[in-house]
Amino acid sequence: MKTPRRPFRALCTWAALTAALSCTAPPSHTRPKPAVLEAALAEAAKRGFKNAEVGNYRYIDGCWGVVVHQAPRSPGVFGVVRVSDDGDVLSFSGGM
Numbered sequence: 001m002k003t004p005r006r007p008f009r010a011l012c013t014w015a016a017l018t019a020a021l022s023c024t025a026p027p028s029h030t031r032p033k034p035a036v037l038e039a040a041l042a043e044a045a046k047r048g049f050k051n052a053e054v055g056n057y058r059y060i061d062g063c064w065g066v067v068v069h070q071a072p073r074s075p076g077v078f079g080v081v082r083v084s085d086d087g088d089v090l091s092f093s094g095g096m
Contacts, residue, residue: 032057032064035087040066043081043089063090 037054044052051071055078058065064083079094 030059032059032066032083033085033087036064036083036085037066039083039087039089040064040068040081043083043092044068044070044079047079047092049077049079 049070055067055069066081082090
């Protein structure tokens with residue numbers, strides 16, 4: 001006895017699309033607002049970084065993790081600033 005392929009194929013297509021779409025970041029969290037980056041740079045300056053630059057950022061657990069470096073870059077001289085969507089600094093780790 002042959003099994004019908006159309007329902008199985010439709011189910012597999014639906015499952016693949018659901019998995020692919022659930023793994024992507026929301027469109028509003030692909031790039032931080034300018035206030036988030038400004039808050040991270042201001043916190044770095046407060047912590048003693050001279051000529052701080054933003055190295056990388058990622059949206060994790062409802063807030064932005066922003067990596068800041070001192071220019072010119074030196075090994076081990078960096079910090080990670082966690083900033084909310086509104087630009088409030090939540091934490092700072094790393095440093096000189």
